Each structure stands twice: as structure tokens, then as C-alpha cells.
Amino acid sequence: MTIAHTSAAADNSTVDNSTVDNSAADNSAVDNDTASNPTATTAASTPTTTDADRAAAAASDGIQIRGLKKIYVSDDGPKTALHDVSLDIAPGDVYGIIGLSGAGKSTLVRCINGLESYDAGSLTVQGKQVRDLHGKDLRDLRRGIGMIFQSFNLMPSRTAAGNIELALLDSGLSAQQRRERIAELLRLVGLADKADSYPSELSGGQKQRIAIARALANNPRILLSDEATSALDPATTKSILALLRRLHDELGITIVVITHQMSVIKEICSRVAVIDHGTICEEGRTFDVFANPRTPLTQAFVATTSSLGKVNDLLESGSPLVELRPGQTLLKMHYISKDVSEALVSHISRTFDIDLNIIVGDIDVIDDSPLGGLVVIADGAKDRVDAAVDYLRNRNIGIEVLAS
Numbered sequence: 001m002t003i004a005h006t007s008a009a010a011d012n013s014t015v016d017n018s019t020v021d022n023s024a025a026d027n028s029a030v031d032n033d034t035a036s037n038p039t040a041t042t043a044a045s046t047p048t049t050t051d052a053d054r055a056a057a058a059a060s061d062g063i064q065i066r067g068l069k070k071i072y073v074s075d076d077g078p079k080t081a082l083h084d085v086s087l088d089i090a091p092g093d094v095y096g097i098i099g100l101s102g103a104g105k106s107t108l109v110r111c112i113n114g115l116e117s118y119d120a121g122s123l124t125v126q127g128k129q130v131r132d133l134h135g136k137d138l139r140d141l142r143r144g145i146g147m148i149f150q151s152f153n154l155m156p157s158r159t160a161a162g163n164i165e166l167a168l169l170d171s172g173l174s175a176q177q178r179r180e181r182i183a184e185l186l187r188l189v190g191l192a193d194k195a196d197s198y199p200s201e202l203s204g205g206q207k208q209r210i211a212i213a214r215a216l217a218n219n220p221r222i223l224l225s226d227e228a229t230s231a232l233d234p235a236t237t238k239s240i241l242a243l244l245r246r247l248h249d250e251l252g253i254t255i256v257v258i259t260h261q262m263s264v265i266k267e268i269c270s271r272v273a274v275i276d277h278g279t280i281c282e283e284g285r286t287f288d289v290f291a292n293p294r295t296p297l298t299q300a301f302v303a304t305t306s307s308l309g310k311v312n313d314l315l316e317s318g319s320p321l322v323e324l325r326p327g328q329t330l331l332k333m334h335y336i337s338k339d340v341s342e343a344l345v346s347h348i349s350r351t352f353d354i355d356l357n358i359i360v361g362d363i364d365v366i367d368d369s370p371l372g373g374l375v376v377i378a379d380g381a382k383d384r385v386d387a388a389v390d391y392l393r394n395r396n397i398g399i400e401v402l403a404s
């Protein structure tokens with residue numbers, strides 16, 4: 001059997017190929033986080049609850065958004081950035097919001113933490129209508145929401161400890177208590193030895209760790225991550241996502257991940273909403289959205305994380321890899337069922353007495369369930385290949401005959 005290509009677990013491919021600034025890799029951190037939490041690189045799993053349960057939990061202790069509308073008014077006239085957005089982000093979710101540039105992601109985040117007002121609808125955080133909060137109440141809301149960004153937003157003139165301390169100046173802690181809290185936060189993000197380093201002396205991944213420590217300084221229940229890994233290389237991205245996953249597991253915080261990279265969603269989010277021109281076009285459990293993307297935009301996002309599409313390039317270029325001899329059939333199989341566990345290839349090969357040559361393989365695990373697929377050349381009598389295809393269909397495995 002031949003495997004021509006398998007996909008990387010966390011690549012930086014995007015639908016719109018936005019610029020990626022390759023900062024220094026942070027491989028030691030990859031190892032640390034993966035070692036401390038062996039499940040850190042798989043998507044978060046949350047107990048299955050009904051939509052009504054989720055809505056109730058989002059309304060009382062999470063983030064509930066109903067019919068949100070935001071219109072910017074500028075010299076160019078009014079621009080509706082959010083049309084009728086509704087979402088339930090339950091406490092403890094790792095919730096992804098993905099969209100192309102200009103879709104309205106940052107506007108939504110700014111509405112959630114009260115930096116931007118909204119024109120219609122309702123947005124509650126832990127039961128409080130954000131638009132109604134002012135003065136101390138608004139400051140308390142923001143203190144309860146940590147925020148990290150693509151650009152880290154660290155002050156270059158302050159050390160790592162000094163940057164974290166900025167978030168603690170209004171906390172009422174004494175100087176000694178602040179020092180202890182800073183040391184604790186640095187340990188939490190795996191940078192206990194970098195207290196006195198300046199941002200210019202840190203790698204991109206280390207800067208983001210300091211920014212995460214600062215965001216967690218006041219024990220927020222919610223962490224908003226706005227493209228926090230978009231400027232990082234794949235290895236560092238993986239280490240930062242593993243850190244976020246570990247913090248979610250250890251601290252029980254709700255994390256909202258804003259991104260344009262489906263690989264980020266796949267890596268840590270338990271649920272995902274796809275935003276397109278200010279409207280949520282698809283929402284659901286990450287596994288379900290990956291297994292059965294309904295809209296063309298979501299399909300395009302999902303395709304960025306899969307190598308199965310390579311087969312189309314191979315067919316178009318007339319590659320010898322997909323050249324068929326008489327009696328051969330080119331099949332594409334998608335694992336769309338959650339209960340696929342048997343060794344399919346050998347099982348089919350034995351049961352139907354056909355040879356299967358794997359051309360492209362792309363199997364991943366999301367929420368503890370296999371997802372992905374294979375492109376294979378099936379070699380055998382036509383009636384036996386047809387019987388194998390029927391068998392797979394009956395097992396809820398998506399199957400396409402690409403060529404025969």
C-alpha cells in the first residue's frame with residue numbers, strides 16, 4: 001500500500017491565505033504542553049447538552065447573543081458589520097468563531113467586552129446586558145474578561161513581569177502580593193525564568209504566553225482570543241493552543257477563539273460558529289461541522305484542513321498515481337460516522353477480496369471520534385467492488401466513485 005500524502009495536524013493554510021508572520025518557533029513549549037496534557041492537541045470535548053440547556057447556561061453564566069446588529073457610521077455612509085447575530089456560548093465552552101477578513105469577528109468581540117456599542121438586539125455576559133453597563137460595572141465586566149490579540153500588545157519598555165503587573169495595578173493587591181501573583185502567572189504559562197526579560201528578548205510564542213498571563217491576572221471567567229495565533233508559525237501555534245487547552249481544563253474558563261484558520265478550530269474548539277458578512281451562516285459542534293459542512297464557505301474552510309482535495313489536482317494533472325488499469329476504481333471515503341472503529345481497509349479487502357491501494361490518507365480525531373477519509377484505488381472484480389461500496393454506504397461512510 002502507498003500513502004502519497006497525509007495532512008499536517010496544524011498547518012497555517014487559510015481560505016484567503018492571509019499573511020503569516022513566521023516568528024521564532026517555540027518547540028520546547030510544544031513538548032511541555034503536550035507532555036503535561038496528552039489530550040492537549042485534540043479538540044475540546046464538552047458533555048452533550050440540548051440546545052435549551054446550552055441557551056439557559058449561556059444566559060445565566062456564559063455569553064448569550066440575540067439578534068445583534070451593529071452599524072458603523074463613517075464618512076462613507078453607514079456600514080452594517082453585524083446583522084441579526086444570535087449565539088449561545090455556554091460556560092466552559094471552547095467556542096470558535098471563524099470568518100474571512102471583514103466578516104465582523106472583531107466587531108463581535110468588541111461588543112462582547114463592551115468596547116463597542118450595538119444598535120439592536122441583546123448581548124448578555126454572565127446575565128448582564130452589556131449595553132446597560134457603565135462606569136464601575138463596565139470596568140468589572142472587562143476585568144472578568146481576559147483578552148489576547150495577534151499583536152500581543154506588550155509594552156516594549158517594560159519587562160515580562162512589568163507587563164503582567166499593569167493588569168494588577170487596580171487589583172487592590174500590595175506590591176508583595178502582586179509579585180507573588182506575577183510569579184504564579186509566569187509559572188502557569190511556563191515562563192517562570194523570563195520575569196526580567198523585555199519583549200524584544202522573547203520569541204513570538206513567549207510574547208503570547210506573557211500576554212496570556214496578563215490576560216489571566218485578574219482571574220477572568222472568560223478569555224477572548226482574537227487571532228492570537230495568526231502571527232505564529234505552526235509549531236508555536238500548536239504550543240499556544242495546547243496552553244489554552246490546558247488553561248481551560250485547569251481553570252475551567254470559557255474561551256472564545258476568533259480566527260480565520262479552520263485548523264485552529266479543529267485543534268481546540270468544542271463548538272464553532274461560521275460568520276459571513278456579519279451573519280452566522282453555520283453553527284454547531286466542531287465534529288458535526290467538520291463532518292458535514294453545509295454552506296460553501298464552511299466547506300471551503302474545512303477543505304483547508306484536509307488533504308483529500310489533492311486527489312483532484314492529481315486527476316487534473318494526469319498523475320501516474322491515479323492512472324487506472326482495467327478493473328480498477330478510484331474511491332474517496334469519508335468517515336462521517338462517529339462509530340467507525342474497525343480496521344476498515346483490511347476488513348473490506350478481506351471480506352470482498354479486493355486490493356486497496358491508499359493514494360491519499362487524512363484521518364484526524366475530533367472530539368475523540370475519527371474524522372477524515374481516504375482516497376484508494378480498489379482493484380478487483382466489478383461486482384465485488386460494487387458490493388464493497390454498498391457495504392460502506394450502509395455503514396454511514398461517505399463514499400464517492402471518482403473514476404473507474
Ligand SMILES: Nc1ncnc2c1ncn2[C@@H]1O[C@H](COP(=O)(O)OP(=O)(O)OP(=O)(O)O)[C@@H](O)[C@H]1O
Pocket residue numbers: 072073074079080081099100101102103104105106107108260
Ligand atoms: N470603525 C469602523 N468604522 C467603519 N467600518 C468599520 C469599522 N470597524 C469595522 N468596520 C467594518 O465592519 C466590517 C467588519 O469588520 P471587522 O473588523 O469586525 O471584521 P473582521 O472579521 O474582524 O476582519 P479581520 O479578520 O480583517 O480583522 C468590515 O466591513 C469593516 O470594514
